[in-house]
Amino acid sequence: MKKQISLLSLLILGTLLFTLPMSLKAQDNNGQQSADESDQKWAIALHGGAGYVSPNMPEERKAAYMAALDSALAIGVEILEQGGSSLDAVEQTVRFLEDNPLFNAGRGAVFTSEGKNELDAAIMDGSQMNAGAATGLTTVKHPISLARIIMEESRHILFAGDGAEQYADQTTVERVDPDYFKVPARYEAWKRANESQGYLESQPNNAWKMGTVGCVAVDKTGRLVAGTSTGGMTNKRYGRVGDVPIIGSGTYADEQVAVSATGWGERIMLNVSAHRLASHIRYTGASLQESMNHLVYEILNEGEAGFIAVDRQGNISMETNTGSMFRASQSEGGEKTVAIWK
């Protein structure tokens, strides 16, 4: 009997010694991540539009773009380094870009054919397979934040025009007079474009279709998020909706990859581009970079679009088939990139 008891004790002790380290490993750490996930690296990439910016642009202007990209990146990196969520990193990074008149989103957005600003934005959380988007906004200072609220609080995904403004009325998002978005230089450029018949169609290299800002990130828990915000394309017709708020076209995230697009919205939509990139990875087993090359250089035509993406492993890809793309990226333990041209 005594021998049986001591055998039983040994068995219990052995089981405890075997299982204790495992249960400690899986224990929740402040609700953020388990030790099993400590190998997960964070990564972030952002864009401020693809197009054909001349390498001969004035040094001062180039420095302003580089500084803005660098500051935007620092916001997202800080959040991810501190163990914050990719959702916060993406929202805060895009808000910064929306505030900066250098970019075609929020303040500094391009003008419609009626000489107004109509803003679109979307955000998608791949870990929840949930998204929020709004199109045709005229008074929401940070469209990306409204998109996040729609994702988190609404039972719908996409609100348009007056409906989107009415939805915003029920939230705490900051509102501004529509004139807030109007930047004189951008307005003058639109007026010139609007006045000279055929000007837009005759511009080389689709320059009038370019702009937009976006951010993609994976955090230390492996959560992938994509966010995009834009004023759309210069001289767009009243009510025109581009790729950005169409989930799967300009913005998409799942549990493997997060993608944000910039460029000619109609072409991006026709190719369901962001989802196409995710599907290529999923169904062919190709790497993020291989799938990006397929989309940008084989599916889309030269001069149409650029994309940024991060995958679950923390790999980053940023490619454009235009001459330039304002972009920046960083991953945990990796190099920082801030660039405009190839």
Ligand code: GLY
């Ligand atoms: N890619 C932005 C737009 O076409 O609206």
